[in-house]
Amino acid sequence: MKTNITRTLVILGAALLSWNLAAKETTEDLENFVPYDRAIDIFKGNGNIDHPNVRIPTILNANGLIIAAAEGRHSAADQAQNDIVVSTSKDFGKTWSKPVIAACAKDSMEGSTFNNPCLLYDKDKKQILIFFQRYAPGAGERQNPPQGWTDEKCVRNFVTTSRDGKHWSKPKEVTRTTKHKDAALTCSGPNPGVQLTRGSHKGRLVVVFNEAVKFNDWVITAAFSDDHGKTWKIGEKSEGNKQINEVSWVETDRGGIFVVARSYPGAGTRRVATSDDGGKSWSEVKGHPELPCTGCQNGLTRYSFKDDQERGRKSRILFTAPSTGRENGIIKMSYDNGETWPVAKDFGKGPFAYSAVCPLEPGYFGVIFEPNDTKTIRFVRVPMAWLTNGEDTGEAAKAETEKE
Numbered sequence: 001m002k003t004n005i006t007r008t009l010v011i012l013g014a015a016l017l018s019w020n021l022a023a024k025e026t027t028e029d030l031e032n033f034v035p036y037d038r039a040i041d042i043f044k045g046n047g048n049i050d051h052p053n054v055r056i057p058t059i060l061n062a063n064g065l066i067i068a069a070a071e072g073r074h075s076a077a078d079q080a081q082n083d084i085v086v087s088t089s090k091d092f093g094k095t096w097s098k099p100v101i102a103a104c105a106k107d108s109m110e111g112s113t114f115n116n117p118c119l120l121y122d123k124d125k126k127q128i129l130i131f132f133q134r135y136a137p138g139a140g141e142r143q144n145p146p147q148g149w150t151d152e153k154c155v156r157n158f159v160t161t162s163r164d165g166k167h168w169s170k171p172k173e174v175t176r177t178t179k180h181k182d183a184a185l186t187c188s189g190p191n192p193g194v195q196l197t198r199g200s201h202k203g204r205l206v207v208v209f210n211e212a213v214k215f216n217d218w219v220i221t222a223a224f225s226d227d228h229g230k231t232w233k234i235g236e237k238s239e240g241n242k243q244i245n246e247v248s249w250v251e252t253d254r255g256g257i258f259v260v261a262r263s264y265p266g267a268g269t270r271r272v273a274t275s276d277d278g279g280k281s282w283s284e285v286k287g288h289p290e291l292p293c294t295g296c297q298n299g300l301t302r303y304s305f306k307d308d309q310e311r312g313r314k315s316r317i318l319f320t321a322p323s324t325g326r327e328n329g330i331i332k333m334s335y336d337n338g339e340t341w342p343v344a345k346d347f348g349k350g351p352f353a354y355s356a357v358c359p360l361e362p363g364y365f366g367v368i369f370e371p372n373d374t375k376t377i378r379f380v381r382v383p384m385a386w387l388t389n390g391e392d393t394g395e396a397a398k399a400e401t402e403k404e
Contacts, residue, residue, distance in 0.1 A: 030390055035367060035380045036329065036348025042087050042096045042368070043070050043377035049085055049099050057368040057377045059358045060119040060192045062128050066093055066360065067165050068368055068379065069102065069117040069130060076374040079113040079140040081105050084132055088165035092360040093381045102130055102168040103160050111137035114158075118189030118207055125228050128162045131178075131188040131207050132171075144214050147184045149175050155186055159229070177232040178209070178223035185212040191248035191300055191356055198305075199255020201278035205229055208259055208279065210245045211237065218244040220259060222279030235275075238282040244271050248300035252337045253315050260300050260319065260338070261285075263293040270298065270321075272338065290341045291319065296326050299356040303333075303365055303384070303394065310362045312396050318357045318365055326353040326372045331387055345387050362395040 041047070043054045051072035060067045065088060072085040084103040087096045105114045118131040139145040139153040146154050157178045158171040179186045186209050193207040205225040210218045220238035225231060238244070246262040257275040259282075269287035276283075291298075299320035304311035319332040319341065329347030334340060351372035360366050360381060368379045384394030 030383070030386050033383065033386045034348045035331075035382050035386075036350050036352070039367075039369070039371075039378040039380040040096075041376050042068055042379045043072075043085060043099060045073075045375040051083065051085070053080070053374045054085065054377055055370060055374055056116065056190050056354055057356055057370060058117055058119050058190045058192060059356045059366060059368045059379075060121055060128070061358045061360065062119075062121040062165070063123065063126065064092075065090060065165060066358070066366065067119055067121075067128060068096070068377070069119055070377050071115060071117065072099075072101065073374070079115065079135045081111060082113045082115060084114050084117045084130060084160075086130075086165055086168075092364065093366045093379060096379070097166070100166055100168075102162070103132060103158070103171050105134070108134055108158075108171065109136060113140075116187050116190045118191070118193055120193035120205060120207060121195065122205060122228055123195055124203060126163060127228070128165060129159055129193070129205075129229060130161075130168075131157060131159050131193070133186060133188065134158055141185055141187075142215055145184055147213060148181050149179065155179075155184065157186060157188065157223075161229070174223075174232050178207070178234055180211060180221065180234060180237065182213055183211045184214055185218075187211070187245065187247075189247065190297070190354075192358070194249065194251050194257070194302075196251055196255055196257075196278060198251070198253075199278075201226075201255060204278050206249075206257060206279045208247045208249045208257070210247050210261065216264065218242055218264060220244055220247060220261065220273055220282055220285065222257070222275065224279045235280040236282065238273055238285050241271060241285040241287075244285060246297040248298055250300055250302040250317055250338075253306055258317070258338045260288070260291060260298060262295075262297050263287070265295060269293055288338075291321075291332075292323075294322050294325055296322050297354045299367070299369075301357045301359065301365070303359045309396055311359075311394055312362075312392070314392070316394070320347070320355040320357045320367055320369070322352045327351045329355065329367075329369065331357075331367070331382070333387060343388055343392075363393055365394075 053073035303316040329352035333343035353370040355369035
């Protein structure tokens with residue numbers, strides 16, 4: 001009996017110590033936390049990957065398994081016989097696995113290159129997908145490759161799948177159903193796709209692309225699947241403003257799609273558009289006055305919906321981007337599906353180029369980014385309470401948790 005009591009006291013004491021340490025860590029984070037200074041390397045050229053260069057990070061929470069992907073490059077160029085590399089975390093970004101190659105370009109066409117990894121998670125099938133493009137040798141995006149689907153040098157869309165982030169299927173070509181016939185260029189993300197969770201298209205998988213009949217003539221379009229990726233359909237092109245590329249998107253509270261795109265070549269504000277029919281058509285593309293563009297890609301994710309009890313029943317969208325050139329990152333948050341962005345905080349001083357962001361466990365989100373050196377991709381866990389100066393923890397209220 002005494003042994004059981006002693007064991008119980010030891011367990012309670014350890015739990016109390018753990019709680020005190022966690023509380024202390026949270027307090028220190030709020031007072032002294034600088035995300036840039038806490039970041040760790042998860043892809044390192046000629047380090048944990050054999051490729052000398054790595055770029056174009058993306059990240060996704062796949063039901064608690066955090067998936068990070070990027071282009072492993074054989075040189076710093078955009079089309080450099082790139083492979084798609086992946087690392088995973090089972091503890092919400094505290095530790096990461098050794099990267100694996102999810103898709104190897106030389107297995108597809110000698111001298112070709114894979115670009116723009118775009119993650120997507122199907123909650124119903126518990127399946128992870130990565131969309132990407134294949135460029136043929138000598139047919140990079142600035143060389144204006146041929147339009148359509150049939151020419152050997154046309155840009156093609158592929159998808160590979162996995163259940164654990166370590167073992168990936170042979171890439172399947174889906175060009176004819178995800179790219180318009182008159183398009184020469186197509187680019188997925190590289191921010192993650194979404195599976196719609198509400199509205200008339202609930203369950204639909206959506207990947208948004210920027211597409212062009214020639215370089216620098218971009219429009220927004222989406223590919224979507226209502227049968228868990230067995231077949232895909234392509235929606236209409238956006239009209240009007242064509243200063244668009246490198247799209248990012250989230251689901252709105254009513255099941256629509258909100259898109260933020262880089263303004264190419266970068267002057268002014270980022271471009272935004274919405275779709276209320278699951279990606280079939282688009283609203284007018286226009287600039288957003290609260291989202292300036294410095295000529296660099298941005299990250300975008302939904303942290304929570306209004307009906308998310310674990311995260312405090314609030315609608316939250318997170319945005320990351322450099323604030324000047326390709327340095328000095330900034331994090332913003334919207335509570336109204338991207339209409340306004342009242343929360344903003346500096347990420348920290350230092351080089352900051354392409355980035356992506358994803359929710360982790362309640363109270364935390366993760367930011368993956370390039371320190372603008374083509375050699376490294378870095379990651380950091382960020383407390384929501386730090387972003388909001390303690391006004392919004394991103395978690396359920398204690399009383400509500402106890403009630404549940």
